Every structure is written in C-alpha cells, then in structure tokens.
Amino acid sequence: MNVQPPATRLPRVGTTIFTVMSQLALKHGAVNLGQGFPDFNCDERLQQCLADAVRAGHNQYAPMSGVPALRAAIAGKNAALYGHRHDPDSEITVTAGATQAIMATVLALVHPGDEVVVLEPTYDSYVPSIELAGGHPVRVPLDATRGYAPDWERVRAAISPKTRLVMLNFPHNPTGRVLRAEDLAALERIVAETGVWLLSDEVYEHIVFDGVAHQSLMRSPTLAARTVVISSFGKTFHTTGWKVGYACAPAALTTEIRKVHQFMVFAVNTPAQHAFADYLREPQPYVGLPDFYQAKRDLFVDGLRDTPFRVLPCEGTYFVLADYSALSHEPEPEFARTMITRFGVAVIPVSVFYDTPVDRTVVRFCFAKSDATLREALRRIRAALA
Ligand SMILES: Cc1ncc(COP(=O)(O)O)c(C=O)c1O
8 A cells, every 4th residue: 555645733834934045045155144043153162161061971861851050050040130030940941942942832831722822923933833732823913013012902802711822032033122121011911811821932032232131021020920931042152053942930830841841852962051051150151142243233234224225123133124125026035035146145034924924025134144244245235236
C-alpha cells in the first residue's frame, strides 16, 4: 500500500517569509535587513565563559528546569530591574529560546476550545502555538493611527468567558512600540474584571530607547501574579543561535509549563547555561545595550531621512518600520521583492504579521547589523533612487 501523506496539524503554515526573503537575498547578493539577527559576534568574554564551561566538564544533561546558578542569576536581575523576585526553584524555567518557552506555555495553559487574545501585528509563532493546543486566536489590532498603541478597550471587549490567555509582546516586534506605565494600569483593570492569564513576551526588554525604562509586567504585583514573562538571551547577548531563553511565572503556572517543557526538550544546552550564569555577574552588557542599539537606530534612520521612505517611530527592539507609499504602491510582498532585486536590500513586509490582509505600504528593516552593513544598505538604497 502507498504511504499516505499525513493530514497536517497546521494547514496554514508554509515556509516562513523570513526564510523566503533570506534565500532570495542570498540569490541576489542583497544586504539582509530582513530576518532579525545580528551580523556581528557576541562579546569575547561570553565566548570565554562558554569555553570555560565546556572545559570544566559541564557537558551532560542540565537539571530539567535549568542550571541553578542561571535561575538564581535571572531572579536577581529581574528583582534588581523590575522589583519582583521569582523563586528560582519553583518559578523560573530555562528554555530552548523564547520560542520554546512560548510553545510550552501555550500548550500547558490552553485547552481545546479555549480562546487566546493576541495583538496584531502578531509575532509568527503565537498563532501556530495556539492552534496546536486546540485553542482559537482572537486578534485585536494595535492602533496604527496612534503609533501602534494597544487599544485596551478593544482587548477587554475581545475577552469572553472562553478566554484563557492574553499574549502580549512589548517592546513590540515588528512595530517597535513600547509600553507606558498607563498601559500596565489599564491591564490591571482588565485582569481584575476577567481573571485571564497573561503571557508577556519581553525578549526585547533591554532594547528600549531615548532613556525610557522598560515596563515589564513584573513591575506590577497584580500582573506578576498571573503572568508568564518570557525573555531570551539570544536578543540580549547577540547569541540567537545558542537558543537559550526562559519563562518566569507563579509556581502554579510553572508546574504546568514544566510538565510540557520536560517532554519537549527535557533540558537545555548545559555549557551555554553555565556561560550565561557566569556572564550575568556583570550587568554592563545588558545595561549598555540601549545605547549600543540606539546608535544603530539613529545611524540607519538618519540615513533614510533624505529618501522617500517615511520612517515610523521606533521606541524599542532592533526593528524599524518605514512607509514606502511615496515610492511605490505595490503591495508589501511585491515591494519587498523589488527591494531585493532593484535596491539590493532585503526587508520584511509587515503584512505577514497580519491574518487579514492590510492595505498598507510598510516594510520592516532590522538594524541589528554592523555599522558597515547599515551604511552599505543605505548606500544601495540611495544609489537605486538616484
Ligand atoms: C517577539 C519575539 N518573540 C520570540 C522570539 C524568539 O526568540 P528565540 O530566538 O529566543 O526563540 C523572537 C525572535 O525573533 C521575537 O521577535
């Protein structure tokens, strides 16, 4: 008998736009400002910490929930920055990047038929995670007319008796929007009325600009009591390929998350965990990160200023959006291809972060690149426009 292809669990998932654009960029020798990863190396001290961990023999399975020294370091960092101390033993789980923390959290908390509120534009792993859990995504748009501010009235209206979880992501990919203190207050009112849990994806917590403090949901005891806060060392320490992140949540939620986690990966890369525990003794690498990326944002944004691209405000993350309507009325995916073939620069069409097609002309640039790469991209854009 012929072997039948499997019925897919995720019918709407194909090759991601990030892979498509990266392949196209490679083919055309384009500067890749599409996918979100640095093109420069991580700190030499961190490289040394990893080598030391391997030499010291930290090469076998780590504890399921994470290396104790790393969980303690995460607890200490969060307490110092945001005033909330998670118990490293019962409330912090080290994961294979934020992606796995998100999947484990959603599979643990969402049951078939549950609804999950997500804000749109939405990071690409959220909806597949919800669908694999048998849940239904309920999309609430960020307000593009107000700098992609969250509209809390619409969030409240989207919550039904079936809603289990609200998924948030600030600083926000792709819009660069950050939360204000008023947003936390609005969220506090919503959870008081509805009793939902929150997943707060804060992978860009250390990339917030112009002297503004990151509004972690941990800052509010009311929110911390019902939130899974997820972060990633990949974004903070230029090590996206190491795939180490973590989930911090009240013990009752962590118990369930760990049940899923232990059968997804059991444990996470041991030497990398020791390396981060060691590296985290010094706060400078994450304390200095806003200035490091702000200089890159300014270099790139200033360079685009005298072009027809209209740059939108970028308060955090290493992404900036630009409207190209003064240049072209092509739909975003076509314009992204044109960017590669005509400009020699790869970008991501923002429409891919939406379920419903949006009639806008906005693309996302990633500026987590060396200054030389950013300058070359700007040179190519100017040359193509000349
Ligand atoms: C908003 C957001 N969440 C999660 C992730 C995934 O993080 P990790 O590479 O640690 O899995 C990313 C990476 O681009 C992201 O932008």
